[in-house]
Amino acid sequence: MTAPRILVAGETLVDFLPERVGPLTEVESFDRRSGGAPANVAVALARLGHTPWFWTRVGDDPFGEFLTATLDEEGLPPRFVERDPDAQTTLAFVTHDADADRSFSFYRDGTADTRMEPGRVPDETLESVESVVCGGVTLAAGRSRDATLDLLARAQDHDCTVWFDPNYRPELWPDDDFAAVVGDALADVDVLKATEEELDLLGLSGDSPEALAEAALDEGPHTVLMTRGSEGSVAIAAPEAPWDAERAEHPGYEVDPVDATGAGDAFLAGSVAATADGETELTAVLAYANAVAAVATTAAGAMAALPSGTDVGAFRNSAS
Structure with missing residues (x-):
């Protein structure tokens, strides 16, 4: 297998x-x-043809066994998939409303994914990859907060493009920690994927969603990809960003949603994959990412519904 050019880190x-x-x-x-x-x-990313390294930590329990077997079936290399002998695997119970929007009830007190340790990804790995992708859940509690912040800082030191999704879950964040912790993390982020709500929760100043995105550029990222659900997405970029424009938007695609769980994750993966394929046209990145997300909502299950590159191509052809 060719060595991965992307590292993803966080909870399973x-x-x-x-x-x-x-x-x-x-x-x-x-x-x-x-x-x-x-x-x-x-x-x-693996299904889209860009199999990454994946650093995660699950319990040495039956649920952890189920998850590691799933990752192996998807072709993800096991090098950074850790098993914790002293902690259980996190569980999340999902509920849906009539529009397929969801909410979560987490069982995550001292579980394995809160116990990731700084330094587990060596410098030589960061030297070999082009992009590092992280989420905000591991910043919410435990040693994983330090581990995630350490990875973001070292990724910047090795000139990786750092992608970050705050993935705000109110059940996991005590008091006002979200704005403070994620705000500090943004100093080491290049591309921020976020919703309007998340930008607002970060305490940014702006009288419109795009103004909030522009304010986020002052915190560290050179690009903000703002997802808007069924209304598509908007991108705001700094002049030094590696795109053809400083603003772009795409209206999204019409689908009959079954389950919106994981749509934002699909969008982020589509953005990273398009960039890994050499795409520098910002509108084209959004169009591809929106297509990946749209297809992902048409079946149940965040991971099970994720499309292949062939699926995305067929969908875009049918939608054109």
């Missing part, structure tokens, strides 16, 4: 998807699926 967990829409109190049975935003990004 088990999503329990409900049999029906409605609140958790009314759901009687669930379907077990592999999940975790960085895990979804890593698998999506």
